[in-house]
Amino acid sequence: MIRFEHVTKRYADGTTAVDDLSFEVAEGELITLVGPSGCGKTTTMKMVNRLIEPTSGRILLDGEDIAGVDPVELRRRIGYVIQQVGLFPHKTVLENTATVPHLLGWQRKKARDRAAELLDLVGLDPAVHGSRYPHQLSGGQRQRVGVARALAADPPVLLMDEPFGAVDPVVRERLQNEFLRLQSQVRKTVLFVTHDIEEAVRLGDRIAVYGNGRIEQFDAPATVLGAPATPYVADFVGADRGLKRLSVTPIEEGDLEQPPVVRLDDTAATAAAALAADGARWAVVLGDAGRLHGWVSAEALTGGGTVRDRARRMDAWLPVGASLKQAFSTMLQHDAGWIAVLDGAATDRFVGVLTPARLHEALRRSIDADARGAARGDVDLESIPGS
Numbered sequence: 001m002i003r004f005e006h007v008t009k010r011y012a013d014g015t016t017a018v019d020d021l022s023f024e025v026a027e028g029e030l031i032t033l034v035g036p037s038g039c040g041k042t043t044t045m046k047m048v049n050r051l052i053e054p055t056s057g058r059i060l061l062d063g064e065d066i067a068g069v070d071p072v073e074l075r076r077r078i079g080y081v082i083q084q085v086g087l088f089p090h091k092t093v094l095e096n097t098a099t100v101p102h103l104l105g106w107q108r109k110k111a112r113d114r115a116a117e118l119l120d121l122v123g124l125d126p127a128v129h130g131s132r133y134p135h136q137l138s139g140g141q142r143q144r145v146g147v148a149r150a151l152a153a154d155p156p157v158l159l160m161d162e163p164f165g166a167v168d169p170v171v172r173e174r175l176q177n178e179f180l181r182l183q184s185q186v187r188k189t190v191l192f193v194t195h196d197i198e199e200a201v202r203l204g205d206r207i208a209v210y211g212n213g214r215i216e217q218f219d220a221p222a223t224v225l226g227a228p229a230t231p232y233v234a235d236f237v238g239a240d241r242g243l244k245r246l247s248v249t250p251i252e253e254g255d256l257e258q259p260p261v262v263r264l265d266d267t268a269a270t271a272a273a274a275l276a277a278d279g280a281r282w283a284v285v286l287g288d289a290g291r292l293h294g295w296v297s298a299e300a301l302t303g304g305g306t307v308r309d310r311a312r313r314m315d316a317w318l319p320v321g322a323s324l325k326q327a328f329s330t331m332l333q334h335d336a337g338w339i340a341v342l343d344g345a346a347t348d349r350f351v352g353v354l355t356p357a358r359l360h361e362a363l364r365r366s367i368d369a370d371a372r373g374a375a376r377g378d379v380d381l382e383s384i385p386g387s
């Protein structure tokens with residue numbers, strides 16, 4: 001979709017902002033460009049919509065060299081969101097959002113309908129916020145209008161330059177989540193500039209880590225965190241990269257422990273025998289249609305009756321595919337020594353439990369797998385140095 005071929009940008013004063021850059025972005029991919037101030041991220045971005053012209057090299061959009069495309073026509077295909085949103089202060093939110101359709105000559109009603117639809121999409125109620133002026137909105141709401149406006153003409157490509165940089169961390173996280181939800185619906189090809197590695201990791205399908213004018217590593221977030229390509233990248237992503245990695249590493253079935261499983265309608269005696277056979281101190285309890293009900297301890301199973309009378313409910317559970325960070329956080333939130341993991345499909349089938357030890361193993365296995373380019377399930381923990 002977007003292809004850089006040996007692109008260099010040298011400014012008139014001799015500064016080389018971008019040095020022989022080559023990379024390719026697939027349709028519908030969200031790429032975060034991350035790196036310290038002045039490393040060439042914004043220059044890279046602005047060359048895509050021709051706000052800046054490269055000194056040498058080519059940029060192709062859908063196979064077409066953009067040097068030959070009229071910049072105005074080009075920018076219609078490319079939404080642009082910047083930190084200082086740049087809303088027109090004397091126009092309402094609805095009018096701001098309808099700017100591009102209006103410029104494209106859409107009928108007034110069609111443009112306004114489209115604007116209202118987009119405001120709704122970014123989480124603003126057009127009936128409430130549409131008639132307000134930008135100064136009557138919070139910083140986070142203004143950013144949402146900026147995103148809505150950039151999407152108004154339905155461009156296939158979005159360029160976003162630190163769009164959430166000016167809002168506080170809590171609002172920022174909310175905007176990031178909303179943006180991910182939005183992106184799952186609209187599937188634009190996105191270049192997203194940030195200097196925040198956390199943001200880059202959360203949002204990017206892949207991350208381009210910039211050094212001085214060059215990309216030091218261009219990989220999936222888990223790979224950048226688990227197997228930094230150079231000492232520079234390792235330093236940039238930080239000493240706590242193992243911790244950051246928790247948020248991009250999903251729970252897999254192979255990570256889970258299989259404790260004994262009993263049913264609500266089993267007698268306490270049968271259940272106690274199952275635990276004893278396994279040498280286990282507790283078992284997972286399943287209810288109707290194999291759904292997770294909770295757990296029961298060996299001590300609670302003395303005497304008669306059924307498991308139903310003895311079982312405790314279990315709220316600490318997650319689906320397969322949830323992140324290890326969510327798992328850790330759920331354990332802390334419920335003060336639980338383990339969490340149940342379900343298959344995540346409508347059936348909510350119980351597939352196993354994740355314990356802190358298994359979580360740690362999963363993390364180490366995934367780091368090692370990335371370093372070797374192997375699948376996580378194929379990594380034998382014994383083979384990792386220090387195991």
Ligand SMILES: Nc1ncnc2c1ncn2[C@@H]1O[C@H](COP(=O)(O)OP(=O)(O)OP(=O)(O)O)[C@@H](O)[C@H]1O
Pocket residue numbers: 011012013015016017035036037038039040041042043044195
């Ligand atoms: N018009 C210009 N003339 C000369 N040098 C420039 C110009 N614009 C940018 N530069 C320089 O080019 C380099 C890259 O700038 P760029 O804005 O692309 O960096 P950046 O990674 O986006 O930084 P930031 O995160 O601070 O926005 C910097 O050294 C900058 O000072």
